[in-house]
Amino acid sequence: MRALRDTATFHRVVTACPMQAHWLDGEPITHVLLMAGVLDRYRRFVVDGQPVVTGFAAVADAWACTNPSAGRGLSVGLLHAQVLRNVARRHIGDPAQFSREYDAETERQVGPFYRNQIAADRARIAEMDALADGIPVPPPNPVMARLFAAASEDADVFRGVVEIAMCVSLPQDVVARPHIAAKLAELDGRPLPPNPNVIDRDRMASLLAG
Ligand SMILES: Cc1cc2nc3c(=O)[nH]c(=O)nc-3n(C[C@H](O)[C@H](O)[C@H](O)COP(=O)(O)OP(=O)(O)OC[C@H]3O[C@@H](n4cnc5c(N)ncnc54)[C@H](O)[C@@H]3O)c2cc1C
Structure with missing residues (x-):
């Protein structure tokens, strides 16, 4: 797929994709740029119900990130910022309770978006591996x-x-x-x-x- 960095190759492949071909109607502002080396990361600061640190809150990508192809990082980050605001309103004067509640609300309200993306990515990778190996796609x-x-x-x-x-x-x-x-x-x-x-x-x- 590295050949896609070549502009003519990129145009040839995108033209063959019916749902994306119209993207080529736009005027490019750069040459083809590569997006690679993306990682999945997920951090928690409460272990077995006990905060491992207080007075600290990881928000948005500092908490978790996935493959950015779904374009949802900003939405997840804004949702997480609202969770932080609401928990801070209730527990700003109690650092241990703040940490526990922020962890629990993050898990409840934001964690499922992370896990759903991971599941979708794993399914997509299994599909790509099957195509590469010439076996039926799951x-x-x-x-x-x-x-x-x-x-x-x-x-x-x-x-x-x-x-x-x-x-x-x-x-x-x-x-x-x-x-x-x-x-x-x-x-x-x-x-x-x-x-x-x-x-x-x-x-x-x-x-x-x-
Ligand atoms: C290639 C790519 C494409 C993406 N496309 C989309 C998309 O189309 N739609 C979408 O919703 N999301 C997209 N995302 C995800 C989105 O960019 C992130 O989820 C979002 O920017 C996370 O916001 P954040 O504030 O947590 O972190 P960031 O936006 O990374 O902000 C962190 C900031 O902290 C600064 N910083 C770091 N260390 C320090 C320090 N020690 N002192 C001071 N400042 C520091 C950094 O310079 C940076 O400005 C994409 C991500 C990537 C990598």
Whole structure:
């Protein structure tokens, strides 16, 4: 994939992706820049219910970060800043209680966004490994696959997907809404439409080679 750094190769590959091809209509402001070396990191400062440090609060990326491809770091950071504000309001005068409560509220309100992203990334890596090894791709998460398929047909489901993408709601909560659960049930057992954006390994190799 390093060949993508070449502008002509980049254009050739993006042109072949129906959902991204229109990005090339814009005017580039730089040459192709590489994003690599991303890491998953998650830190806690309460162990077995006891703070290991007081008077300290890690917020946003200093608390946790993942692969940035979903573009949710700012949303997660803002959500986490609100958690910090609310806990500080209640416990600013009690450092140990502040640490415990900040840890618990971080776990409860923000942690699921981190864990969902990790799960999505692991599934994507398994998919890429299978393609590289020429073995069948593992089936996608059936609920999320139906949610994305339903989002292309139903405005409420689409809004739910946007809420998930923007970290306003968790997928677990969105799929439990009665209207959305009913839409997903309609797709139960039905073959899902193929993703038009998938380019197989041989085609990608020939696009990269020019
Ligand atoms: C390649 C890439 C693309 C991304 N794309 C998106 C996106 O499209 N949408 C999105 O929502 N998120 C995106 N993110 C994630 C987003 O940038 C971060 O989640 C967000 O910036 C985290 O905010 P933060 O305040 O925690 O940390 P930062 O934005 O990293 O801010 C920390 C600041 O602290 C400063 N600093 C560090 N050490 C010290 C020190 N000792 N003294 C004083 N200052 C110090 C740093 O210089 C920096 O300015 C992307 C991240 C990467 C790496």
